[in-house]
Amino acid sequence: MSISNPDKPYFPDLGGRGRKIDLVNYYASVAEIALTSVAGRPTYLQRYPDGIEGEEVYQKRLPPRAPEWLGRVTVAFPGGRKAEVLRPEHPADLVWAAQYGTITLHPWPAMASDLAHPDLMRIDLDPQPGTDFSDAVWVALELLRPMLDELGVTGFPKTSGGRGIHVDVPLTPGWTFPQVRRSVLAIARELERRAPDRVTSAWWKEERGERLFIDFNQMLPDKTIAAAYTVRARAGAPVSTPVTWDELASVSTMDFTIHTVPERLAEVGDLQSSMHEAAAGLDRALEWVARDEANGQGETNYPPNFPKMPGEPPRVQPSKKNALNWGDFRL
Numbered sequence: 540m541s542i543s544n545p546d547k548p549y550f551p552d553l554g555g556r557g558r559k560i561d562l563v564n565y566y567a568s569v570a571e572i573a574l575t576s577v578a579g580r581p582t583y584l585q586r587y588p589d590g591i592e593g594e595e596v597y598q599k600r601l602p603p604r605a606p607e608w609l610g611r612v613t614v615a616f617p618g619g620r621k622a623e624v625l626r627p628e629h630p631a632d633l634v635w636a637a638q639y640g641t642i643t644l645h646p647w648p649a650m651a652s653d654l655a656h657p658d659l660m661r662i663d664l665d666p667q668p669g670t671d672f673s674d675a676v677w678v679a680l681e682l683l684r685p686m687l688d689e690l691g692v693t694g695f696p697k698t699s700g701g702r703g704i705h706v707d708v709p710l711t712p713g714w715t716f717p718q719v720r721r722s723v724l725a726i727a728r729e730l731e732r733r734a735p736d737r738v739t740s741a742w743w744k745e746e747r748g749e750r751l752f753i754d755f756n757q758m759l760p761d762k763t764i765a766a767a768y769t770v771r772a773r774a775g776a777p778v779s780t781p782v783t784w785d786e787l788a789s790v791s792t793m794d795f796t797i798h799t800v801p802e803r804l805a806e807v808g809d810l811q812s813s814m815h816e817a818a819a820g821l822d823r824a825l826e827w828v829a830r831d832e833a834n835g836q837g838e839t840n841y842p843p844n845f846p847k848m849p850g851e852p853p854r855v856q857p858s859k860k861n862a863l864n865w866g867d868f869r870l
Contacts, residue, residue, distance in 0.1 A: 541638075542563055542638055545559055547590060549561070549587065550590065550776045552775060559590075559640075561776075561798075562797065565637075565770065565776075565778075565801070566633045567630075569800060569801055569804060570634060572768060572809045573633060573766070574630055574632075574633060575767075575812065576646065576766040577633075577644055577646040579651055580646040580649070581614045581625070581649075581651055581654070582625045582626065582644050582766070583625075583646075584598040584639070584643075584645070585642055586598055586641050587642050587772055591774070599616075599624055600623065601623050605625075606635065609632055610625065610628035610629070612651040614647075614654060614761070616761055617760075617761055618844065618846075643700075643769050643770060644765070646763060647760070647761075648660070648758065649760070654760065655716070656713055656716075657719050658709065658815070658818070659707050660708040660710055661706070661707055661758055661764055662694070662705070662706040662726065664704040664705070665752045666702045666752075667744075667747045667749060667750060669748075669749030670751055672698075672703070675702065676704065677737070678751050679704050679706065679787060682733055683706060686726065686733075690827075692708050692824075693708065693709070694706040694708050695814050696781070696782055696784060696787055697780055697781040698777075698792050698795060699764070699765060700770070700777040700778055700795075705764055707811070709814050709816075709817055709818040710818055710821065711818045711820050716758070719758050721825070722821050723755040723758045724831075725827035725828045725830075727740035727753035728740045728831060730753060737751060738751050739751070742756070745856060746857055756842050765779045768780065768804075776797040777792050777795060777796055778796055778797060778800045779795075780800055781810040782810065838852070839852065
């Protein structure tokens with residue numbers, strides 16, 4: 540595969556170590572392992588054809604001239620339109636994506652073979668203004684890890700490549716997206732109850748304050764987060780990297796970059812290689828959902844590009860609620 544403009548600066552702060560060819564070489568060197576987090580999944584492309592200081596192109600559809608040998612699958616978007624998107628199946632697919640200007644790969648939490656049933660519950664610990672990676676670490680270790688034990692499931696943490704932390708929970712087959720999303724919402728609400736000054740489940744930004752947001756709406760079809768071992772479009776070329784729970788207390792985001800992760804993988808291998816052997820069900824989490832419903836904490840808002848869902852409150856930010864747009868609706 541030929542590489543166009545190999546010396547184009549993609550990460551200018553890295554100088555001669557932040558060129559397009561450095562990005563492509565990174566993906567080529569880790570492709571066998573990186574493929575495990577995207578293989579067989581609809582995968583969107585976050586592209587920066589002119590480097591991270593240029594225009595971002597968040598691309599879902601495969602381009603018309605994409606090579607015929609690329610894996611692909613047809614998905615439906617929330618509005619009903621359909622498109623053919625990348626379904627990586629071979630390490631060369633990742634190298635092609637990098638040559639095409641992709642920095643970050645965004646896979647679905649469901650396999651192309653069963654798009655209606657996620658095989659991963661993704662918990663996104665998202666620091667808000669005034670909080671940072673250390674807050675995500677505290678919540679992950681002090682609250683979330685023991686909570687997952689209570690629920691009888693196993694979480695696999697990774698750095699987001701930014702300020703946050705992602706925790707993947709492998710699932711047994713058959714759970715629907717609404718069930719998994721409501722389970723994450725129940726976890727978010729319980730985290731908030733246990734540390735109300737540090738965690739929020741509020742969908743509206745004006746209600747979050749300087750707290751860590753648990754982004755439950757990432758657990759929807761067509762919603763994605765950065766894949767394990769994928770690069771992020773930030774100075775220094777950080778990489779979203781799986782870590783052990785014990786490591787989490789001592790690592791930082793910039794420990795993992797395109798220049799350090801290949802060596803780490805050579806030393807520790809893929810920490811998620813056996814993840815699906817730990818797959819579990821959501822029976823206990825759904826008991827928490829039912830408990831919240833009984834206590835008046837039912838459905839909450841979906842993202843604006845989704846159709847209005849049953850039980851969803853009006854999509855009105857709290858500061859703009861009034862009798863005309865809210866009526867007698869109660870959470």
